[in-house]
Amino acid sequence: xxxxxxxxxxxxxxxxxxxxxxxxxxxxxxxxxxxxxxxxxxxxxxxxxxxxxxxxxxxxxxxxxxxxxxxxxxxxxxxxxxxxxxxxxxxxxxxxxxxxxxxxxxxxxxxxxxxxxxxxxxxxxxxxxxxxxxxxxxxxxxxxxxxxxxxxxxxxxxxxxxxxxxxxxxxxxxxxxxxxxxxxxxxxxxxxxxxxxxxxxxxxxxxxxxxxxxxxxxxxxxxxxxxxxxxxxxxxxxxxxxxxxxxxxxxxxxxxxxxxxxxxxxxxxxxxxxxxxxxxxxxxxxxxxxxxxxxxxxxxxxxxxxxxxxxxxxxxxxxxxxxxxxxxxxxxxxxxxx
Amino acid sequence: xxxxxxxxxxxxxxxxxxxxxxxxxxxxxxxxxxxxxxxxxxxxxxxxxxxxxxxxxxxxxxxxxxxxxxxxxxxxxxxxxxxxxxxxxxxxxxxxxxxxxxxxxxxxxxxxxxxxxxxxxxxxxxxxxxxxxxxxxxxxxxxxxxxxxxxxxxxxxxxxxxxxxxxxxxxxxxxxxxxxxxxxxxxxxxxxxxxxxxxxxxxxxxxxxxxxxxxxxxxxxxxxxxxxxxxxxxxxxxxxxxxxxxxxxxxxxxxxxxxxxxxxxxxxxxxxxxxx
Amino acid sequence: xxxxxxxxxxxxxxxxxxxxxxxxxxxxxxxxxxxxxxxxxxxxxxxxxxxxxxxxxxxxxxxxxxxxxxxxxxxxxxxxxxxxxxxxxxxxxxxxxxxxxxxxxxxxxxxxxxxxxxxxxxxxxxxxxxxxxxxxxxxxxxxxxxxxxxxxxxxxxxxxxxxxxxxxxxxxxxxxxxxxxxxxxxxxxxxxxxxxxxxxxxxxxxxxxxxxxxxxxxxxxxxxxxxxxxxxxxxxxxxxxxxxxxxxxxxxxxxxxxxxxxxxxxxxxxxxxxxxxxxxxxxxxxxxxxxxxxxxxxxxxxxxxxxxxxxxxxx
Ligand SMILES: Nc1ncnc2c1ncn2[C@@H]1O[C@H](COP(=O)(O)OP(=O)(O)OP(=O)(O)O)[C@@H](O)[C@H]1O
Ligand SMILES: [Mg+2]
Numbered sequence: 001x002x003x004x005x006x007x008x009x010x011x012x013x014x015x016x017x018x019x020x021x022x023x024x025x026x027x028x029x030x031x032x033x034x035x036x037x038x039x040x041x042x043x044x045x046x047x048x049x050x051x052x053x054x055x056x057x058x059x060x061x062x063x064x065x066x067x068x069x070x071x072x073x074x075x076x077x078x079x080x081x082x083x084x085x086x087x088x089x090x091x092x093x094x095x096x097x098x099x100x101x102x103x104x105x106x107x108x109x110x111x112x113x114x115x116x117x118x119x120x121x122x123x124x125x126x127x128x129x130x131x132x133x134x135x136x137x138x139x140x141x142x143x144x145x146x147x148x149x150x151x152x153x154x155x156x157x158x159x160x161x162x163x164x165x166x167x168x169x170x171x172x173x174x175x176x177x178x179x180x181x182x183x184x185x186x187x188x189x190x191x192x193x194x195x196x197x198x199x200x201x202x203x204x205x206x207x208x209x210x211x212x213x214x215x216x217x218x219x220x221x222x223x224x225x226x227x228x229x230x231x232x233x234x235x236x237x238x239x240x241x242x243x244x245x246x247x248x249x250x251x252x253x254x255x256x257x258x259x260x261x262x263x264x265x266x267x268x269x270x271x272x273x274x275x276x277x278x279x280x281x282x283x284x285x286x287x288x289x290x291x292x293x294x295x296x297x298x299x300x301x302x303x304x305x306x307x308x309x310x311x312x313x314x315x316x317x318x319x320x321x322x323x324x325x326x327x328x329x330x331x332x333x334x335x336x337x338x
Numbered sequence: 339x340x341x342x343x344x345x346x347x348x349x350x351x352x353x354x355x356x357x358x359x360x361x362x363x364x365x366x367x368x369x370x371x372x373x374x375x376x377x378x379x380x381x382x383x384x385x386x387x388x389x390x391x392x393x394x395x396x397x398x399x400x401x402x403x404x405x406x407x408x409x410x411x412x413x414x415x416x417x418x419x420x421x422x423x424x425x426x427x428x429x430x431x432x433x434x435x436x437x438x439x440x441x442x443x444x445x446x447x448x449x450x451x452x453x454x455x456x457x458x459x460x461x462x463x464x465x466x467x468x469x470x471x472x473x474x475x476x477x478x479x480x481x482x483x484x485x486x487x488x489x490x491x492x493x494x495x496x497x498x499x500x501x502x503x504x505x506x507x508x509x510x511x512x513x514x515x516x517x518x519x520x521x522x523x524x525x526x527x528x529x530x531x532x533x534x535x536x537x538x539x540x541x542x543x544x545x546x547x548x549x550x551x552x553x554x555x556x557x558x559x560x561x562x563x564x565x566x567x568x569x570x571x572x573x574x575x576x577x578x579x580x581x582x583x584x585x586x587x588x589x590x591x592x593x594x595x596x597x598x599x600x601x602x603x604x605x606x607x608x609x610x611x612x613x614x
Numbered sequence: 615x616x617x618x619x620x621x622x623x624x625x626x627x628x629x630x631x632x633x634x635x636x637x638x639x640x641x642x643x644x645x646x647x648x649x650x651x652x653x654x655x656x657x658x659x660x661x662x663x664x665x666x667x668x669x670x671x672x673x674x675x676x677x678x679x680x681x682x683x684x685x686x687x688x689x690x691x692x693x694x695x696x697x698x699x700x701x702x703x704x705x706x707x708x709x710x711x712x713x714x715x716x717x718x719x720x721x722x723x724x725x726x727x728x729x730x731x732x733x734x735x736x737x738x739x740x741x742x743x744x745x746x747x748x749x750x751x752x753x754x755x756x757x758x759x760x761x762x763x764x765x766x767x768x769x770x771x772x773x774x775x776x777x778x779x780x781x782x783x784x785x786x787x788x789x790x791x792x793x794x795x796x797x798x799x800x801x802x803x804x805x806x807x808x809x810x811x812x813x814x815x816x817x818x819x820x821x822x823x824x825x826x827x828x829x830x831x832x833x834x835x836x837x838x839x840x841x842x843x844x845x846x847x848x849x850x851x852x853x854x855x856x857x858x859x860x861x862x863x864x865x866x867x868x869x870x871x872x873x874x875x876x877x878x879x880x881x882x883x884x885x886x887x888x889x890x891x892x893x894x895x896x897x898x899x900x901x902x903x904x905x906x907x908x909x910x911x912x913x914x915x916x917x918x919x920x921x922x923x924x925x926x927x928x929x
Contacts, residue, residue, distance in 0.1 A: 052506050054625050071624055073512025085503035089525040098521070099511030150511075353733070356725055357742045359802070364745055366768060367757045381771040427639035430632035442636070444917065449647045451913045453863035455882040456906035459657050459889055459899045460650025463667050483646040486639060509624075515631045544750035546866040547882075551890060562752040566870045578760050585753040596748035597741050604810055 003028045003187045004049060004154055009058035011044055011211075018044055019211045022058070026204075031180050031188045033198040035234070036208035042191045045208070046156050049189065050079050063153065073102065078147035079156040082163065084139045086131040086146070092118075093127040096146045103150075117148040120182070137168045144179070155183075157190040161197065177201055195237055199223075207231050229330035232257050238287055240324070241298050253325035253333055260287065260301035262322040267308070270315025274298070276308055290314060364589065371582035378579050392583035401557045402564060402584060409560040409588070412474050413542040416481045417535045423482075424489035424534070425527070429519050431490070432497040433505060443494070450487035454547050457483065465552055476552040477560065481545060485538040492606060496530040497523065533606030536599055540592060561588045651906065657899035664895045677900035694900045702876055703884040710796065710868075710880060711861035717801045719854055722808025729809065730816045747806040755870040758799045762786055789877040796878050800867055804860075808853055815849025816842070855916050862909055881905045 004026040011019040019041045026032050034042045047053040049060060051072035060067045067075055086095050093114060100110040118124045121141045131139055140160060147155060160176070161169045177200070180188050192198055198205050199219045207214040207222065207230070215227040219235075226232035232240050240257045248256040264270065265288060274292035286306035290298050300316060308314065325333040370378065374391040396402045430436075431443060461480055470476040500523065508518045524531075549563045559567070565584050569576060596603060658677055662670030679693040694700050729740055746754065761769045762785035770782040785795040819842065827837045865882040872878045879887075885905060888898030 050510065051624055052509065071512075071627075072510050077510070079507070079510050081503045081507060083501065083503050085501065085507040087504060087507070087522055098508075098513070102512035102517065146507075146511075349728075349731070349733070352724075352728060353739055356728060357739055360742045360745050360806070363754070363757045363761060363802070364749060366761060367753075370760060379766045381766065381768050383768075423639040423642060426635040430635040434628050434632040436629050436632050446643070448910075448913055448917075449643060451859050451909060452647060452651070453882065453902075453905050453909050455863060455865065455885050456654055456902045456909075457647060457650035458654070458886065458902060459895060460653030461646065462889075463653055464645060464650055466667075480646055482642050486643055490639060515628065515635070540748070544752070546752055546869075547886070551886075562750050562866075565756060566752050578763075578766075581756050582760065585756055589749050589753050592748045592750070593745055596744050600741055600744060603744075604814070 003063055004189070005059075005061040006049075007059045007061075009045075009048065009060060010056045011041070011048060011053065012056045017056075017211065019048070022213055024206065024213065024216065026187055026189070028187055029184050031201055031203045032190065033202035033205050034189065034191045034208055035193060035195070035198045035205060036214075037234070038193065040208045041211045042193075042208055043158055046079075046158055046189060046191050049154070050077060050156055051075055073099070076153040077156060078150045078152035078154075079158070080140075080143045080147050080160045082159045084131075084143040084163075086139060086142055088131050091128050091130055092123065092134070092142050092145075095131070095142060096149050099146065099150050113149045113151070114145075117145045120148065120179075121145045136164055137172060140164065140172055141175075144176075148179075148183075152186060155186050155188045157188070159191055159193070161192070161194070173197055173200065195235065199235075205235075207234060209234075225332070226324065227332065229255060229257070229326045232324055232326070232332075238299055238301065243295055243298070245295075247295055248325070251323075251325050254328040255326040255330075257324035257326065258318045259322065260299045262319040263298065263300045264317045264319070265290075265300050265302055265306075265308075266315045266317065267312065268315065270317040272298070272316040272318075274314060274316060276310050276312045276314055278310055279306065279308060281305065288314075290316060292316060364593070367582045367585050367589075371579060371586045374579055392579040393587070396580055396583045396587065402561075402587075404557055405559050405561050405564040406588070408474055408558065409543055409562075412477045412481070412560055413539045415478045416485055416542040417538045419478065420482060420485040420489050420538055421531055421535055423486060424493050425519065425524065425531070427490050428493035428497050429515070429523065431494045443491075446487045446490055450484060450491070452483065454483070458547070458551060461548075462551065471552060472554045472558055474553075474558065477542075477545070477549055480548045480552065481542050484541060484545075488541075489534045489538055492534045493527065493530055496527060500526055529602065530606075532599070533602040536595060536603060537606050540595070543588075543592065654899050654906075655903050657896050658903045660896050662896045662899070664890070664893055667895070670896065673896075677897050678904075694897065694904065699876065699879070700884060700901065703879045703881050706793065706878055707862060707864070707880040707882075709793065710800070710864060710878075711858055714797055714800045714804070714861050715854060715857050717797070718805045718808045718857060719850065721801065721805045722812050722853070723850070725805065725809035726812035726816055729813050743806050743809060745806075746803050747810075749803070751803065751866040752870055754799055754803045755867050758795070758802070759786055759871055762795055786872050789875060792872045792875050792877040796868055796871055799871060800861075800864070803867075804857065808857060811853035811856075812846060812850055815846035815853075818849070819845045855912075859909055859912060862912075863905065 004024070006022050006024045009019060009022040010017060022045065034045060036042050044053060048055050051067070051070065055068050062075055062077070087098065090098065096114045096117060097110045100113060105113075114127075115124070118127055121144060123138065123141050123145060126134060126138060126142070131142070134142065140163075143160070157176075161172055164172060176190075180186070180201075190197075190201060202219055204216060204218055205222055206216050209230050214234075215222060215231045217225075217227075222231055222235045226235060229242070233242065236259055238260050240259045241263075243256045243258070244254065248254060272292045272295055274290040274295070276288055277291050277297070278289040280287040280289075284304070286302045286304070288300045288302055288306060288308060290300060292298050298316060327333055369382070369385055371392050372385060372388050372390070374387070374389045377387050377389070380386075431439060461483075465471055465476045465480065468479075470479065504522060504526075505518060508522045513521065543560075544562060545560075546562045546566065549560045550566070553559050553563070556564075561584070565581060565588070568581050568584065657667075657670060659672055659674060660670035661673050661676075675693070677693055679691060679695045681689055682692050683689040690696075725743055729736065729743070749757070761767050764770065764782050764784035764787065767782075767785070769785065770779070773779045774782070783791055785791045823841060823845075824837065827841055832840070863882050864880050865886070868878050868880050868883050869886075881901065882905065885898050885901035888894040888901060890898075892898075
């Protein structure tokens with residue numbers, strides 16, 4: 001039961017095509033995250049769904065109805081902007097009621113909805129303030145509140161946390177997760193380039209690259225079975241090690257991929273000897289950079305503290321079951337079922 | 339040390355010269371306006387008498403009071419109409435992409451460089467055809483030629499710098515373009531509107547050529563023309579005291595406005611010119 | 615952006631509303647600017663007179679230039695381009711524009727540099743500097759006319775006290791000084807505008823450039839020559855062009871301060887005289903047209919030369 005469907009959607013700005021043949025079907029109530037490198041077209045795709053940009057070709061449907069020609073306000077969607085885009089001259093209450101007023105709802109109904117949203121987000125005591133008198137986190141809530149009052153079928157977020165400091169970002173992330181639980185029928189589409197946000201919030205992640213959909217899947221699918229070299233490198237932190245040359249050839253692949261957490265490090269014995277070049281200590285983990293003999297630079301993740309000195313000879317052993325192999329075109333070579 | 343003191347002294351001397359040259363003529367006009375009869379013809383640098391006879395003469399005899407009202411009417415109506423037209427045009431020019439937008443802006447800008455004399459004969463014909471000759475509406479109408487390009491230009495620049503996302507939020511909220519202008523942009527634009535409105539007012543208040551040409555009777559004239567046309571029976575009977583009193587009357591409000599809104603005016607002038 | 619494919623209702627609605635929003639302004643500008651300009655140019659090719667505008671007939675370039683044969687083998691050139699008084703007013707205008715803009719730029723630069731310094735009472739000084747700008751042109755002309763009065767004027771009194779002149783000068787009446795009088799008033803009145811524009815340019819120069827120069831021990835004069843001046847040059851140039859265009863169409867000051875003298879008659883004054891005082895409507899229109907062409911040429915050159923950022927694409 002899909003709410004949002006895109007069929008062969010293309011977007012051109014002038015002569016530059018920034019989205020190519022996007023096909024997507026998003027289920028009702030799903031939390032979808034668009035990720036991808038900067039400039040890959042995430043915001044553009046979101047704005048196409050919102051109706052803020054024209055669809056050059058292809059079709060967009062919401063709940064089965066074609067939406068290409070429907071005005072943004074009539075699509076049953078709400079959007080939270082990166083800069084919040086609150087109306088600076090209106091109070092919080094007016095910010096939240098403005099859209100309902102445009103929809104010609106009765107005063108009583110507007111008041112009911114605004115107060116309900118305010119209660120849900122715990123911003124009742126802020127209703128009379130102007131945006132200027134709010135903190136960043138409070139503004140963010142008001143922006144979300146403004147979207148909630150519209151009672152949308154689809155909720156769009158464009159990097160809503162990127163203007164918040166790190167601690168607040170975590171809190172707000174949890175709140176957004178809670179919000180989506182409370183609105184089980186509302187489809188959420190969320191744009192970010194923060195992996196943690198994507199992995200923690202998403203039911204499904206859509207990875208975009210240069211205007212193409214690279215892969216759609218649950219966070220764990222993407223992590224465990226990346227459909228391309230690009231996804232493999234993009235999902236997971238620190239990045240997967242990509243090894244080419246003899247080693248890969250021996251595995252029958254053009255590229256051999258192994259995540260830093262899937263390599264065991266030993267000072268005594270292992271498959272790949274090498275020399276430590278650098279260690280990055282994060283407290284909970286340590287990233288050990290190793291120059292492996294005849295193979296190249298490899299990043300290894302070691303749990304907890306690891307006081308190994310640069311220059312030390314070490315041995316690395318990959319977890320073969322967790323390794324990925326890719327052909328010359330970057331496609332995964334599927335392991336024969338054991 | 340000595341050199342530094344000398345430099346400071348020189349600097350303040352320069353400041354003094356600048357201030358005195360700027361202020362003195364107006365100061366002297368006030369001085370003259372307070373003199374009557376023989377006192378007028380003795381050069382003095384400081385107030386000798388304090389005689390309001392000139393002001394009384396200007397404001398009670400003749401039509402000067404009426405002429406001030408004419409000026410107020412024309413300038414105010416010009417401001418209101420040009421702001422209304424300019425806000426709606428600026429919205430289109432700053433927020434909507436359409437073919438020919440750049441060319442249109444260029445054309446509007448070039449109208450502001452028109453010499454007024456170039457349209458004078460054609461405009462004279464238009465105004466006569468519309469039956470507006472010797473009506474204050476002829477000025478309201480013709481002043482659009484210089485207030486509109488300027489206000490459109492400044493407001494377009496200003497609106498362009500308002501965040502796009504606010505407008506998009508309003509679109510998502512279902513606001514029509516008119517609602518967006520009225521409810522979202524207008525409240526955010528009042529600083530720019532005050533500035534441009536003020537400059538348009540001053541410009542309209544001071545205009546001379548059209549006012550001289552399109553109005554023919556004393557009771558219809560605006561103050562610049564009225565002052566220019568004050569004359570005596572002969573070269574030696576020019577009532578300088580009256581002229582200076584009238585000048586002070588029409589200038590004081592402007593000077594007050596300019597001093598109060600100094601910052602806004604400066605920013606408006608530079609927005610109109612430098613950022614072009 | 616009117617790409618036919620994939621243009622949604624929203625964009626169509628917006629583009630349609632764009633023209634609706636523009637329409638009132640465009641209509642007004644058309645009636646007050648474009649149409650009258652066209653009519654002025656048309657009149658300049660006709661024999662229109664003030665009272666018989668509608669019966670004007672096309673006479674070609676005769677208002678501009680015409681060879682009239684006297685019938686006895688003699689003849690003479692007539693028309694605007696053969697009129698000594700016209701060329702005199704062209705000359706006056708050019709002199710006025712050049713001299714006034716030059717002095718306004720120099721004085722404006724000095725005042726702007728002074729206002730750019732930090733000193734006690736700067737706000738008051740800036741306010742004082744603005745006063746001449748706030749005074750209506752006509753009022754300035756009258757004020758100065760009184761100050762320049764040959765018998766009772768304070769200017770003569772001052773200059774004689776200072777020993778600059780031996781006897782009273784009839785500033786506005788004498789052909790030798792009339793242009794100087796006009797220039798003094800205009801420079802006095804317009805320098806503040808120049809100063810403000812240059813000051814805005816100065817304020818856009820980032821402070822750290824000066825600090826870097828000071829650390830390098832560059833002397834102040836060189837800082838001004840090598841850093842400040844080049845950086846504010848664009849602002850100064852724009853201001854100069856704006857002012858020059860303004861100066862070329864000067865009317866009020868000349869008309870009020872020194873009426874009816876060959877020494878100061880400018881192109882605008884010449885045109886208006888013919889239009890409304892001498893009942894030479896068509897001929898006056900020809901003069902207006904030439905003035906328009908001159909200014910249009912300068913404007914277009916300027917816009918081309920600076921490639922002005924009309925769409926606001928530049929950041
Ligand atoms: N209005 C526009 N006109 C022309 N090109 C545009 C326009 N908007 C976006 N683009 C281009 O489209 C591409 C995708 O932009 P988009 O903003 O969707 O990227 P993004 O994935 O959101 O990036 P980021 O993570 O930096 O926000 C970019 O190459 C961008 O330059
Ligand atoms: Mg983006």
